[in-house]
Amino acid sequence: MYSIEKKGNLTISEFLYRSLKDDILSGKISPFEKLPSKRAMASSCGVSLTSVQNAYDMLLSEGYIRAEYRRGYFAEDLSENIVSPTKKPLVKTESPRPQISTEDEKKSLFPFSVWSRLMRNVISEYQDRILDRMPIEGVVELRREISRYLYRSIGISVDPDRIIIAAGTEYLSTLILTLLGRTKIYAVEDPGYKKIPTLYSLGGAPVRYLPTDLEGVIPESLFSSGASVLHISPQNHFPTGYVMTISRRQKLLSWLSASEERYIIEDDFDSELRLSGRRIDPLMTIDPTGRVIYMNTFTSTVAPSFRVGYLVLPEKLSSILHTKLGSLSCTVTAFEQYTLAKFIGGGYFERYLSRLKAAYKKKKTQIVEILSDGNTAKHIEILPSVTGTNMLVRLKDPDDCPKVIGTLVEMGFAIPLLNFCKNPSEEYLNTFVINYSVIDENDIKALKGDF
Amino acid sequence: MYSIEKKGNLTISEFLYRSLKDDILSGKISPFEKLPSKRAMASSCGVSLTSVQNAYDMLLSEGYIRAEYRRGYFAEDLSENIVSPTKKPLVKTESPRPQISTEDEKKSLFPFSVWSRLMRNVISEYQDRILDRMPIEGVVELRREISRYLYRSIGISVDPDRIIIAAGTEYLSTLILTLLGRTKIYAVEDPGYKKIPTLYSLGGAPVRYLPTDLEGVIPESLFSSGASVLHISPQNHFPTGYVMTISRRQKLLSWLSASEERYIIEDDFDSELRLSGRRIDPLMTIDPTGRVIYMNTFTSTVAPSFRVGYLVLPEKLSSILHTKLGSLSCTVTAFEQYTLAKFIGGGYFERYLSRLKAAYKKKKTQIVEILSDGNTAKHIEILPSVTGTNMLVRLKDPDDCPKVIGTLVEMGFAIPLLNFCKNPSEEYLNTFVINYSVIDENDIKALKGDF
Numbered sequence: 083m084y085s086i087e088k089k090g091n092l093t094i095s096e097f098l099y100r101s102l103k104d105d106i107l108s109g110k111i112s113p114f115e116k117l118p119s120k121r122a123m124a125s126s127c128g129v130s131l132t133s134v135q136n137a138y139d140m141l142l143s144e145g146y147i148r149a150e151y152r153r154g155y156f157a158e159d160l161s162e163n164i165v166s167p168t169k170k171p172l173v174k175t176e177s178p179r180p181q182i183s184t185e186d187e188k189k190s191l192f193p194f195s196v197w198s199r200l201m202r203n204v205i206s207e208y209q210d211r212i213l214d215r216m217p218i219e220g221v222v223e224l225r226r227e228i229s230r231y232l233y234r235s236i237g238i239s240v241d242p243d244r245i246i247i248a249a250g251t252e253y254l255s256t257l258i259l260t261l262l263g264r265t266k267i268y269a270v271e272d273p274g275y276k277k278i279p280t281l282y283s284l285g286g287a288p289v290r291y292l293p294t295d296l297e298g299v300i301p302e303s304l305f306s307s308g309a310s311v312l313h314i315s316p317q318n319h320f321p322t323g324y325v326m327t328i329s330r331r332q333k334l335l336s337w338l339s340a341s342e343e344r345y346i347i348e349d350d351f352d353s354e355l356r357l358s359g360r361r362i363d364p365l366m367t368i369d370p371t372g373r374v375i376y377m378n379t380f381t382s383t384v385a386p387s388f389r390v391g392y393l394v395l396p397e398k399l400s401s402i403l404h405t406k407l408g409s410l411s412c413t414v415t416a417f418e419q420y421t422l423a424k425f426i427g428g429g430y431f432e433r434y435l436s437r438l439k440a441a442y443k444k445k446k447t448q449i450v451e452i453l454s455d456g457n458t459a460k461h462i463e464i465l466p467s468v469t470g471t472n473m474l475v476r477l478k479d480p481d482d483c484p485k486v487i488g489t490l491v492e493m494g495f496a497i498p499l500l501n502f503c504k505n506p507s508e509e510y511l512n513t514f515v516i517n518y519s520v521i522d523e524n525d526i527k528a529l530k531g532d533f
Numbered sequence: 534m535y536s537i538e539k540k541g542n543l544t545i546s547e548f549l550y551r552s553l554k555d556d557i558l559s560g561k562i563s564p565f566e567k568l569p570s571k572r573a574m575a576s577s578c579g580v581s582l583t584s585v586q587n588a589y590d591m592l593l594s595e596g597y598i599r600a601e602y603r604r605g606y607f608a609e610d611l612s613e614n615i616v617s618p619t620k621k622p623l624v625k626t627e628s629p630r631p632q633i634s635t636e637d638e639k640k641s642l643f644p645f646s647v648w649s650r651l652m653r654n655v656i657s658e659y660q661d662r663i664l665d666r667m668p669i670e671g672v673v674e675l676r677r678e679i680s681r682y683l684y685r686s687i688g689i690s691v692d693p694d695r696i697i698i699a700a701g702t703e704y705l706s707t708l709i710l711t712l713l714g715r716t717k718i719y720a721v722e723d724p725g726y727k728k729i730p731t732l733y734s735l736g737g738a739p740v741r742y743l744p745t746d747l748e749g750v751i752p753e754s755l756f757s758s759g760a761s762v763l764h765i766s767p768q769n770h771f772p773t774g775y776v777m778t779i780s781r782r783q784k785l786l787s788w789l790s791a792s793e794e795r796y797i798i799e800d801d802f803d804s805e806l807r808l809s810g811r812r813i814d815p816l817m818t819i820d821p822t823g824r825v826i827y828m829n830t831f832t833s834t835v836a837p838s839f840r841v842g843y844l845v846l847p848e849k850l851s852s853i854l855h856t857k858l859g860s861l862s863c864t865v866t867a868f869e870q871y872t873l874a875k876f877i878g879g880g881y882f883e884r885y886l887s888r889l890k891a892a893y894k895k896k897k898t899q900i901v902e903i904l905s906d907g908n909t910a911k912h913i914e915i916l917p918s919v920t921g922t923n924m925l926v927r928l929k930d931p932d933d934c935p936k937v938i939g940t941l942v943e944m945g946f947a948i949p950l951l952n953f954c955k956n957p958s959e960e961y962l963n964t965f966v967i968n969y970s971v972i973d974e975n976d977i978k979a980l981k982g983d984f
Contacts, residue, residue, distance in 0.1 A: 194661040201868075205652055210645040213836035249700040249840070249864035256707050256736075264715070264737040277860060284858065285707075286715040286737045385664035387867040389700070407735065409728060413700035415869055416838040417652075 083118065083126045094129050098137035106146050106157045113159035117147060120155075145297070145327030158329065191437050192385060196430050197421070204420045212417045218403070220247025220392075220412040224423040228392055231426050235354070238367045244400045249413035250381050250389040255281035258375065260407065261399055262311055262345055263287075269309035271299055273502035273510065275320040278313055278349070287311075291504040294319065298326030301333040311345045312337070316365050317353040321502050321515045322465075322474055325362060339371050350378045354435050355470040357443050372396040380422065383435065390414050390422055442471060442519050448526050449473070449518040458484040471519035474499065477512040486529060487514060495521050534569065534577045545580050549588035557597050557608045564610035568598060596748075596778035609780065642888050643836060647881050648872070655871040663868045669854070671698025671843075671863045675874040679843055682877050686805070689818045695851045700864035701832050701840040706732035709826065711858065712850055713762055713796055714738075720760035722750055724953035724961065726771040729764055729800070738762075742955040745770065749777030752784040762796045763788070767816050768804040772953050772966045773916075773925055776813060790822050801829040805886050806921040808894050823847040831873065834886065841865050841873055893922060893970050899977050900924070900969040909935040922970035925950065928963040937980060938965060946972050 089097035105111040118126065120134045127134075138155060141147040147155050204212065219225065225242035233239050248254050255278070264286040270279045272291035279289045290307045292299045299314060312334065316326040326334075338344050348365045366374040379391030395403060412419075425431050453464055453475065461484045465474040475496070477483055490496035491514070499513040500506045521529075540548035556562040569577065571585045578585075589606060592598045598606050655663065670676065676693035684690050699705050706729070715737040721730045723742035730740045741758045743750045750765060763785065767777040777785075789795050799816045817825040830842030846854060863870075876882050904915060904926065912935045916925040926947070928934055941947035942965070950964040951957045972980075 189661055189664055192661065192664060194664070198656045198660075201656055202653060205649045209649075210640055210643065213640055213643060213645070213838050215837035249704065250862055252861050252864050253700065253704055253707070256704070259737070260735045280860060284711045286710070381862070386666035386862070387664050389862065389864050389866050409731060410703050411701055411832070411837070411840065413703050413840050413864060415840050415866070418866055418868070 083123060086127055086129060094133040095136035095140070098123075098127070098129070098134060099140045102137065102141055103146050106141075111157045113157055115157045116153075117155040117157065145329055188385070188438065191434065191441060193430055193434055196428075197425065200424045200428070200430075201417075201421050203424065204417060208416075208420055212415075212420065214416065216412045216416050216419075218407050218410045218412055219243070219245065220414060221416055221419045221423070224419040224426075225392075227423045227426040231431070232394070235432075236364055238364055240394050244395050244397065246393045246395060246400075246403065247412055247414050247419060248391055248393070250391050251277060251281065251379055252389075253413045254377055254379070254391045254393060255285055257393060257403075257407070258311075258347060258377075259285040259287055261395075261403060266310040266343070267308050268311045268313060269299075269304060269307050270313050271315070271319060272504045272507075273321060273499065275315075275349075275351070276502075279504075282313075293505065293507055294322075295507075295509055296322070296324055298324065298330040299334065301330065301337065304334065304337055310341070310343050311347065313347040313349060314365075315349045315351060315353075317348075317350055317362055318356070318470065320351070321472060321497075321499070323470055323472065331365060331368070335365070335369055335371075338369065338373055342373075344373060346374045348374055348376050350376060352382050352470055353378075354383055355439060355442065357439055357446065357470065366394065366396075372398060375399065383438075384422070384425070384431070388418070388422075390418060445518050445521060445526075446473065449516065449521065452486060452526070452529050455486070458486050462487065465513075472515050472517040475514050475516055477514075480512045489529065490514070490516060493521075493525060495525070534574060537578055537580060545584040546587035546591070549574070549578070549580070549585060550591045553588065553592055554597050557592075562608045564608055566608045567604075568606040568608065570605055596780055639836070639889065642885065642892060644881055644885055647879075648876065651872050651875045651879070651881075652868075654875065655868060659867075659871055663866075663871065665867065667863045667867050667870075669858050669861045669863055670694070670696065671865060672867055672870045672874070675870040675877075676843075678874045678877040682882070683845070686883075687815055689815055691845050695846050695848065697844045697846060697851075697854065698863055698865050698870060699842055699844070701842050702728060702732065702830055703840075704864045705828055705830070705842045705844060706736055708844060708854075708858070709762075709798060709828075710736040710738055712846075712854060717761040717794070718759050719762045719764060720750075720755060720758050721764045722766070722770060723955045723958075724772060724950065726766075726800075726802070727953075730955075733764075744956065744958055745773075746958075746960055747773070747775055749775065749781040750785065752781065752788065755785065755788055761792070761794050762798065764798040764800060765816075766800045766802060766804075768799075768801055768813055769807070769921065771802070772923060772948075772950065774921060774923065782816060782819070786816070786820055786822070789820065789824055793824075795824060797825045799825055799827050801827060803833050803921055804829075805834055806890060806893065808890055808897065808921065817845065817847075823849060826850065834889075835873070835876070835882070839869070839873075841869060896969050896972060896977075897924065900967065900972065903937060903977070903980050906937070909937050913938065916964075923966050923968040926965050926967055928965075931963045940980065941965070941967060944972075944976060946976070 084098060084101045086094060086097065092100070102111070102117070111117070120131060120138060124131045124134045138147065142149060146158055148158055149155055222242060224247060225245040228245050229240050229242045246257065248257055259282065267288045267290055268282045269290045269292050270282070271294050273294065279291065282289050290309050292303045292307060294300060298316065298319065299312070304312060314326070314334070316331055318325065334346065338346050346365060346369070350364065364376055366376045373396060375396065376394035377391070381388055381391060384390070450464065453459065453462065461478055461482050463476045463478060465476060475487065477487070487496055495518070496514040496516045499510045499515055502515065503510060535549060535552045537545060537548065543551070553562070553568070562568070571582060571589060575582045575585045589598065593600060597609055599609055600606055673693060675698060676696040679696050680691050680693045697708065699708055710733065718739045718741055719733045720741045720743050721733070722745050724745070730742065733740050741760050743754045743758060745751060749767065749770065750763070755763060765777070765785070767782055769776065785797065789797050797816060801815065815827055817827045824847060826847065827845035828842070832839055832842060835841070901915065904910065904913060912929055912933050914927045914929060916927060926938065928938070938947055946969070947965040947967045950961040950966055953966065954961060
């Protein structure tokens with residue numbers, strides 16, 4: 083069906099995934115059309131069944147196709163979405179923002195000796211130039227490294243001039259409010275990361291909480307909210323860890339394109355910690371309006387005391403920033419910026435992320451093993467998950483909670499999902515967030531001994 | 534008249550100054566009462582004429598007494614001011630915020646080798662503890678050093694718990710707006726430091742510009758402004774460098790005490806660079822209402838890229854901060870905070886300030902010498918000045934501008950005071966701000982050669 087010789091540098095799975103996706107998006111494969119069975123596809127293309135399996139899984143998880151029991155795979159209907167994505171997808175999967183602290187783990191894996199060597203290098207190399215005044219957007223050395231990193235990790239190319247460095251989410255939100263205004267209504271995800279609505283509220287803007295289901299923000303709630311700014315984490319919703327489906331993402335983009343006044347803040351917090359599969363493309367790259375602001379921070383991925391975050395601004399906002407805020411200073415010292423630039427540029431950042439991910443993966447496997455014990459497994463459903471530091475577990479019968487879940491709750495490692503909701507939804511009843519990344523070897527032994 | 538044996542550790546001048554001031558404030562010396570002549574005072578106390586002269590000069594400059602030509606010294610009438618200051622004074626003098634950059638000078642005097650040694654020490658000593666999460670108020674090591682420094686330099690004792698560290702004026706203003714609210718009207722000084730109203734405006738609060746004369750903000754304009762928050766720099770007004778008179782300060786405090794809704798932000802920016810005499814006591818120490826917030830920054834005194842400022846909050850606001858913002862993080866990295874703590878604690882900060890002041894004093898002397906040239910001197914008035922980095926010069930006849938002033942304007946060292954005004958006032962016509970601190974040796978030679 084597809085000529086594998088055209089795959090170039092791609093893996094076979096990746097090539098199949100892209101080819102199928104392009105055909106679904108272009109309409110070559112019609113909505114609801116049945117796809118060849120995996121076996122048929124494998125034999126027609128002359129590839130292994132595993133490669134096809136991987137490609138179909140990616141399409142499934144990103145919402146391009148649907149599996150029907152005993153019937154096979156069908157293309158989803160994406161036609162109602164106005165916005166034609168020049169790039170890509172969206173998904174059901176997960177990863178979280180640490181509510182319970184994951185600091186100890188991170189700290190023990192963080193290459194502090196490298197970091198301190200880089201700090202010393204910055205002192206020797208830059209000397210008293212680290213004292214010089216900086217423009218509001220931060221030093222170019224760091225913005226350039228972030229730009230390259232974004233290209234390497236999620237394939238977007240951003241002019242370093244559109245990157246603005248600031249002191250953590252605290253000041254990023256101040257910049258956003260200053261750029262977009264405080265009279266607009268800011269909509270956030272419910273459940274979600276509480277700090278975001280707190281910062282917008284403290285910043286003087288009205289905030290609305292939008293209910294989300296397992297595909298992402300419910301579009302109807304957005305349309306009726308009166309909001310002009312939507313703050314979402316399509317790649318890595320907190321704390322469910324779901325990735326927003328492509329159809330949801332497209333609906334949000336069509337909301338965005340309906341008015342010049344609207345903006346989306348794409349918060350990519352902790353998406354680096356996705357444990358398997360590719361990271362999806364940022365909304366920013368499939369947005370035709372130029373009104374998506376990308377936001378991320380190194381506070382979580384480097385160190386909690388390390389107050390460095392950044393925005394990638396669309397062209398227009400970038401020039402507004404310079405006009406309106408040009409007289410202000412960057413809130414992060416030059417010294418930290420040069421050090422971080424060396425840390426990313428030297429490849430240490432990505433190596434550290436790999437180490438972190440390997441550690442989290444190992445823990446997850448151990449926890450899944452404990453939860454897969456016969457007695458436990460029949461009472462719970464482990465929701466699918468690819469990213470980060472936690473996972474969701476749902477009780478099949480609310481009156482029948484396995485002992486291990488009770489113990490995890492007692493130990494502070496399992497938290498009812500409802501606790502993360504402003505307006506508790508039925509959908510989230512009987513579901514627990516298990517923050518496995520903070521469970522240490524001793525805890526695991528204790529959990530194993532118990533059951 | 535006063536028993537000098539009671540002076541304790543004070544100098545004779547300081548002892549006389551304090552004794553006289555206390556008697557004026559307590560009413561022991563009545564308003565308008567004539568003081569003993571300097572000679573009479575010296576002989577009655579058995580001290581030198583110079584000591585008395587110094588004490589009288591301080592009282593004069595701080596507005597406690599008035600000199601009448603050929604008649605002598607008289608106590609001022611401070612009775613109309615409701616607020617009884619448990620501590621002190623206020624003045625006419627000056628110092629400025631660098632508009633033109635003073636960076637080069639500062640950089641060459643900054644002990645970078647010490648600074649980099651301290652950075653290295655922090656790395657070795659704290660190791661990966663510099664990565665730990667910090668509370669919103671910053672690390673206790675730095676807050677403790679700031680508290681001690683405030684005690685040493687301006688004699689106030691502040692519990693380190695009431696000090697909040699933040700990333701420069703940018704984030705200090707965000708904290709203030711969050712604590713006090715954005716619906717209040719914020720009043721600022723006109724002329725003044727432009728960044729302040731800019732930050733309040735960008736932060737979403739309405740701003741009013743209050744006219745100031747050489748004593749400080751004109752109280753009537755404050756009362757009629759509808760403002761609830763007043764941002765002033767009583768110690769060191771920018772760019773005139775005037776110190777607010779005690780009578781003005783008391784009027785502002787009585788405005789403050791008239792409503793629980795009112796707050797004063799006391800911005801002590803650059804007051805460390807006062808070139809002679811003591812720094813006056815902060816408004817915070819004579820405020821009976823507990824609604825004065827003290828604010829200062831190390832960005833100007835340490836280095837422009839060094840984004841560290843702080844607030845000293847009154848008790849009540851300090852607890853509001855912890856309740857309302859307790860979930861946020863400090864915007865300055867722990868590493869910078871530890872380094873600065875060592876810099877202050879080791880005495881390096883104050884030594885650096887002394888070096889800076891000595892350099893500025895020398896430059897000022899050179900510029901005053903140039904301006905005192907017969908031809909120039911008869912056309913201008915050099916306004917009195919004790920602090921910082923610039924001085925004011927007024928033309929006696931606007932149509933007769935000495936050549937040297939023209940040259941200073943051309944070189945960018947003299948700027949019309951009107952340029953710093955939102956609403957130009959007649960009082961400030963024909964007056965130039967001379968930013969002498971950035972004039973280097975070559976410029977001085979050029980200026981000298983010219984005239």
